Each structure stands twice: as structure tokens, then as C-alpha cells.
Amino acid sequence: MPIIEVTGLRKVYGGRPAVDGVSFAVEEGEIFGILGPNGAGKTTTVECVEGLRVPDAGTVRVNGLDPVADRDELTRFLGAQLQESQLQGKLTVREALELYSAFYPSPLEWRPLAERLGLTEKLRTRFADLSGGQKQRLFIALALIGGPRIVVLDELTTGLDPRARRDTWTLIEEVRDSGVTVLLVTHFMEEAQRLCDRIAVIDSGRVAALDTPGGLIRRAAGNTVISFTPSQALDRTDLEGLPELDSVHLQSGRITINGTDTTVNAVISLLARNQITAHQLRVVDATLDDAFLDLTEKQES
Numbered sequence: 588m589p590i591i592e593v594t595g596l597r598k599v600y601g602g603r604p605a606v607d608g609v610s611f612a613v614e615e616g617e618i619f620g621i622l623g624p625n626g627a628g629k630t631t632t633v634e635c636v637e638g639l640r641v642p643d644a645g646t647v648r649v650n651g652l653d654p655v656a657d658r659d660e661l662t663r664f665l666g667a668q669l670q671e672s673q674l675q676g677k678l679t680v681r682e683a684l685e686l687y688s689a690f691y692p693s694p695l696e697w698r699p700l701a702e703r704l705g706l707t708e709k710l711r712t713r714f715a716d717l718s719g720g721q722k723q724r725l726f727i728a729l730a731l732i733g734g735p736r737i738v739v740l741d742e743l744t745t746g747l748d749p750r751a752r753r754d755t756w757t758l759i760e761e762v763r764d765s766g767v768t769v770l771l772v773t774h775f776m777e778e779a780q781r782l783c784d785r786i787a788v789i790d791s792g793r794v795a796a797l798d799t800p801g802g803l804i805r806r807a808a809g810n811t812v813i814s815f816t817p818s819q820a821l822d823r824t825d826l827e828g829l830p831e832l833d834s835v836h837l838q839s840g841r842i843t844i845n846g847t848d849t850t851v852n853a854v855i856s857l858l859a860r861n862q863i864t865a866h867q868l869r870v871v872d873a874t875l876d877d878a879f880l881d882l883t884e885k886q887e888s
């Protein structure tokens with residue numbers, strides 16, 4: 588049985604649906620990503636999972652519980668890092684960690700957690716005096732301190748420097764490997780690609796696609812991107828007739844082709860036949876970035 592089950596979720600603000608029939612199921616022990624453009628309905632969805640918002644229609648079950656009706660029970664095993672949070676400005680990092688530990692029956696040791704999040708030097712600093720990234724790290728610690736079975740992380744690494752971001756990814760992988768289920772809202776494709784076992788792409792309040800990162804890349808944007816600047820103009824119809832082609836873009840004399848290995852081979856033959864040299868030739872695997880743009884563009888058109 589999935590540990591989180593969202594079925595036909597709908598949430599309307601002022602007559603406009605922010606979430607419109609979203610369904611997905613999260614298996615225990617996976618990192619499940621929610622990806623989508625600004626205003627797509629991601630935060631609204633996860634806040635319904637956390638019991639912070641009441642759905643207008645549909646059902647949400649977290650470990651069999653209704654997050655709104657059973658909120659007290661839910662908070663015992665669900666940790667949450669909200670997109671925007673505040674603490675009392677005078678509270679020190681240490682006080683916050685001790686206070687939150689006291690809320691849970693079997694909290695984690697806060698010292699190693701603080702160490703992992705680079706907060707040891709800041710234990711005596713007041714919340715108001717922390718930098719944005721340090722506040723973010725504290726909120727991650729507070730989401731994990733109760734030793735939750737499920738953790739919801741909204742914009743996990745926004746505002747973190749590259750090193751802190753990578754350290755946080757490793758920490759979240761370890762959290763997952765210890766059996767915790769992670770529901771992650773993110774804007775960072777690299778983060779989603781590295782961390783998530785599966786991803787729901789949400790666009791305009793609906794699920795546009797749900798798959799593994801590899802699956803999304805394969806079905807949305809082809810596997811491979813080849814780009815080059817030809818020594819002389821190429822016939823557009825020849826390009827559009829390439830096998831297994833997903834898309835062709837021409838910009839400032841540079842050609843970018845999305846397709847498969849077969850497409851790449853056909854491009855090379857085409858260039859050879861026409862005795863055209865390809866300058867600055869690059870062949871790369873498509874990324875989740877490509878898939879995201881492709882999937883969300885398709886929704887808009």
C-alpha cells in the first residue's frame with residue numbers, strides 16, 4: 588500500500604482552481620519529486636498532504652490517515668520544511684533544536700544533525716542573525732529532528748551555496764536509505780535528477796507526467812541532443828526528415844537537434860553527403876531540463 592495517496596485533489600482559490608484533479612501515490616522509502624513552473628500548484632498540493640490546507644475535493648491519505656482530521660497523529664511521524672517559515676527572532680539555533688526535539692517521543696540526536704548541516708558554529712546565534720542559507724539549513728534540521736517516517740521538503744536547497752546544496756543532497760539520500768519517505772518540491776532539475784526516484788511534473792494544477800527522471804527524459808525530449816554550427820546552410824526539410832527526430836532548433840546559425848542515437852548517426856551521414864563541416868560539434872544526453880521544458884510547453888500549447 589502506498590504511504591501517501593492523493594486522488595483527484597482539487598483546491599480552488601477565489602473561484603480559480605490552483606490544483607485541479609491531481610492524483611499520485613508515493614511508495615514507502617522513495618524520494619518522490621514534485622516539479623513544475625511557478626504557480627503550478629506544487630506547494631498547495633504538499634500542504635494538503637501535510638494537513639495545512641483543506642482540499643475542496645478529492646482525497647489525501649498519509650499512512651492511511653486523513654491529514655486534516657488526523658493531524659495530531661500525523662505530526663508524530665511526518666516532518667515538514669515549509670517554503671516560507673519563521674521562528675522567533677531571539678531563539679538561538681540550539682534552543683530551536685532543543686525545543687523541537689521536545690515535541691517528539693523519540694527525536695534524533697540534535698548535535699550530529701546540526702553538525703551535518705554545518706550549524707555547529709552557529710548554535711549560540713539567534714535566529715534573526717542567521718543568513719538566509721543558515722536559516723534554511725536550520726529548517727531542514729527541524730524537519731528531520733523528530734526522526735520522521737515521512738518528510739516533506741518544499742524548496743529544499745533554495746538559497747544554499749553549491750557546497751551546502753551538495754551536502755544536503757547527500758544527507759537526504761542517507762535519510763531515504765534509512766527507510767524514510769521523502770516528498771520533495773523543487774525547482775532545481777539537477778536536484779530532481781540526482782535525488783528523485785520518481786517525479787510528478789505538475790503544470791497548471793494538473794499532473795502533466797509521472798515517471799522516473801530517466802523515463803521523463805526519454806519520453807519528453809528524446810535521449811540525445813546534438814548541436815553544431817554548419818560550415819554552410821543545411822536544407823531545413825532534410826533536417827526535419829531525420830529519423831526518430833524530436834525537435835530541431837535554429838538559432839544564430841547554430842543547429843540543435845533532439846532525438847536518439849539513430850538521429851545523431853543520420854545527422855553525421857547528412858553532413859558527410861553534403862560535405863559540410865560541423866563546427867563546435869557537441870553530442871550530449873538530454874537532461875531533465877529539456878524534458879521539463881518540453882512537457883510544460885506541451886501543456887501550454
Ligand SMILES: Nc1ncnc2c1ncn2[C@@H]1O[C@H](COP(=O)(O)OP(=O)(O)OP(=O)(O)O)[C@@H](O)[C@H]1O
Pocket residue numbers: 600601605623624625626627628629630631632
Ligand atoms: N492562499 C491563497 N489565496 C489565493 N491564491 C493562492 C493562495 N495560495 C496559492 N494561491 C494561488 O494558487 C496557485 C498555485 O500556488 P502554489 O503556491 O501552490 O504554486 P507553486 O507551484 O508552489 O508555485 P511556486 O513554484 O511559485 O512556489 C497560484 O496561482 C497562487 O497564486
